[in-house]
Amino acid sequence: MKPEKIAFLLPNFFTAASIFLGMLSIVKASNGEFEISAWLIMAATVFDGLDGRIARLTNTMSNFGAEFDSLADIVAFGVAPAMLLYFYIGHDYGRFGFLVTALFVIFGSIRLARFNSASQNKEPSVFIGLPIPAAASAITMGVLFLLDYEFKNLNIIFLIITLIISVLMVSNIRYPSLKKIDVNNTFFYKLLVIFTFVFSIIYIYSIEGIALIILGYVLYGPIRAIYYLIKSKKRV
Numbered sequence: 001m002k003p004e005k006i007a008f009l010l011p012n013f014f015t016a017a018s019i020f021l022g023m024l025s026i027v028k029a030s031n032g033e034f035e036i037s038a039w040l041i042m043a044a045t046v047f048d049g050l051d052g053r054i055a056r057l058t059n060t061m062s063n064f065g066a067e068f069d070s071l072a073d074i075v076a077f078g079v080a081p082a083m084l085l086y087f088y089i090g091h092d093y094g095r096f097g098f099l100v101t102a103l104f105v106i107f108g109s110i111r112l113a114r115f116n117s118a119s120q121n122k123e124p125s126v127f128i129g130l131p132i133p134a135a136a137s138a139i140t141m142g143v144l145f146l147l148d149y150e151f152k153n154l155n156i157i158f159l160i161i162t163l164i165i166s167v168l169m170v171s172n173i174r175y176p177s178l179k180k181i182d183v184n185n186t187f188f189y190k191l192l193v194i195f196t197f198v199f200s201i202i203y204i205y206s207i208e209g210i211a212l213i214i215l216g217y218v219l220y221g222p223i224r225a226i227y228y229l230i231k232s233k234k235r236v
Helices: 003-030 034-057 063-088 090-118 132-149 152-169 187-204 206-235
Strands: 126-128 174-176
Touching (some): 003 034, 003 063, 034 132, 063 090, 132 152, 132 206, 174 206, 187 206
16 A cells, blocks of 8 residues: 555544444443443544644645544544433433433534635634533533532533533634644643653542643633623723
8 A cells, every 4th residue: 555545544544443432332321331332432532633743744634534534523522421421310300411412413513514615725824713622521420529529419500511611512612723833842841741741640649630631721712701801892
């Protein structure tokens, strides 16, 4: 096989791996293996980050790859976390539990469709609405947190939080695109130090550390929007 074809297949292999992990996560969740299911979704986020980066590095970006990645996101970051949530606590709340999980998938699909239509010409420097991998990570880490601390009285609150996260995906709130970080920039070295410190914390407190990072990203959008809203009113 020619090197060019191998280079084209490589990012798509990572995308396929993301789908595989998403499907495996659903199976594990249906069998009550919630912790394994959750970490499989988190592993899928790693593959999701790698496929686009590799495609850019190898100059093999294509419309097929973009569509394939979008379909993979629906499975790995839409259906998989929704089913994890449903099998874990959603089924205990009847129609409301099902509605919450269904809306997460529906709003996530709308989010992806809007992103694809907006980024046909170029990749945006900011995301409009919470990206679906971040939303899926928030749900997944929330489940892991509940499993670890056994806060069963927070189950209904977590379902309401899931609804809020779903709405954030289809909102007009802006979020930074981590894919736009320039690895050749001198800022990269400072970023490397920060990441080393962060991952050191994650190594000691895995669930809590990752959960705090994701929570910070989720809250960044609304806090930024409120800040600029107040700032604009003061000018008036």
